[in-house]
């Protein structure tokens with residue numbers, strides 16, 4: 332090639348760079364213009380609803396940023412500022428309408444799917460048409476599996492789940508019995524350590540042995556939620572009409588499904604064969620899904636499609652189960668470290684209720700489902716931990732499918748996302764006396780007076796919203812609470828826990844709020860601080876466990 336060819340080539344590259352630059356700039360300007368028009372249109376449609384912060388474009392981005400980073404405080408401020416029960420907050424993606432007060436909660440509870448849709452809210456939140464199989468959430472029979480056979484079998488499968496979590500605890504927490512404090516093996520943060528335990532225990536119930544111990548299966552399920560959330564945020568950055576194009580390009584669902592099919596496909600196939608042959612089958616999530624698919628699945632989900640459909644639904648139950656439960660347990664661990672006086676309290680209750688026989692003055696219930704119900708101080712501690720650190724500041728997010736009129740006359744147009752200010756209720760001094768104080772026995776003290784189940788963690792009420800309330804309240808809450816309490820039983824029996832002051836001192840990323848490591852937030856969702864380090868001291872346990 333002579334020099335003139337090189338010159339041409341260089342010119343071409345230089346020009347094409349310039350062209351790319353122009354195309355990039357043009358796309359950016361078009362995108363900003365589109366976002367602006369969309370912003371103005373939605374602002375007009377929602378103009379009758381007061382705005383938290385400014386309604387102008389640029390300042391609203393500051394509020395959107397604040398909502399992204401400090402949603403809990405921002406919403407609580409909105410509840411104070413707008414006693415009328417409704418306000419709107421700008422987000423990077425549009426507007427979020429927040430409602431509060433008993434009347435608005437009743438409206439959300441009563442609204443039917445054709446008005447305020449929970450399904451469309453989930454689909455929109457996680458862009459599930461692209462990040463999962465579009466059919467999983469749109470035809471959610473796995474929710475019925477969680478609500479009925481899974482919940483009914485908590486007792487029958489309790490020993491297996493406890494067996495798995497004990498083994499997983501022993502692998503993930505220090506085992507030295509030298510009376511000294513130790514860091515957990517490896518350099519995992521507390522949330523990752525807890526996820527390792529929760530994914531094992533949950534999958535012992537869902538897919539059984541040996542798959543629940545397969546490292547790649549566990550990694551896949553822990554990572555799945557993170558990837559879905561990341562992909563949905565990326566897809567959400569594009570205008571809606573581009574989602575069908577960018578969605579499949581961004582989403583990693585197909586690769587995840589291939590991996591999941593490699594682990595679970597043959598198991599599901601064999602389970603379908605056993606079902607058709609009328610053979611005895613393992614009592615687990617796969618069997619329950621096969622049965623529900625036969626019972627209420629659509630025609631196209633059956634036959635050769637059934638295997639993929641069921642594998643996808645196992646991923647999706649894991650999606651709902653692992654991060655929620657792990658987040659709640661990690662907060663409980665931090666609260667135990669922040670309030671060390673609670674540890675002997677829980678241990679005394681566990682010893683008395685579960686491991687001391689009736690003849691010796693205890694209840695002798697053993698490590699059983701019946702025993703978990705009687706651990707009232709533990710239940711109270713867990714509920715108090717969640718009262719401060721519930722996974723989201725907003726409960727019962729719904730998407731308006733057609734214009735909806737609340738009982739106070741406020742109308743929201745179709746396409747509006749609306750949610751309830753749950754954290755503000757949990758921190759309201761008129762609802763909870765000394766609301767800013769962490770009182771571990773708050774709820775067990777309330778129960779002492781009245782033999783009521785209404786103060787239990789598992790019972791949703793208008794004042795207790797971590798699981799939502801009404802017909803869509805989390806169907807997995809009975810399993811979740813049993814699992815977390817079983818984990819706490821094993822933990823307090825076997826280890827003392829405290830913060831590693833040496834490693835935490837002056838470390839970037841840890842801000843302390845009243846002795847508690849400040850959580851991370853995104854859009855009102857609360858994630859435990861993963862920079863903070865814990866130490867554990869193995870206890871010598873006599874008798875069971």
Ligand code: HEM
Nearest residue numbers: 474651652655656659727797798799803804805806807811
């Ligand atoms: C501490 C742990 C958990 C928390 C805080 C939690 C919280 C929630 C919340 C707030 C909702 C939405 C309710 C609404 O919009 O009204 C929900 C829905 C759901 N949860 Fe949970 N959850 C937890 C554990 C679990 C577990 C362990 C499972 C499965 C075994 C599960 C399965 C589901 C399912 C399938 C839905 C969708 C319900 C529907 O579409 O109607 N969750 N959860």
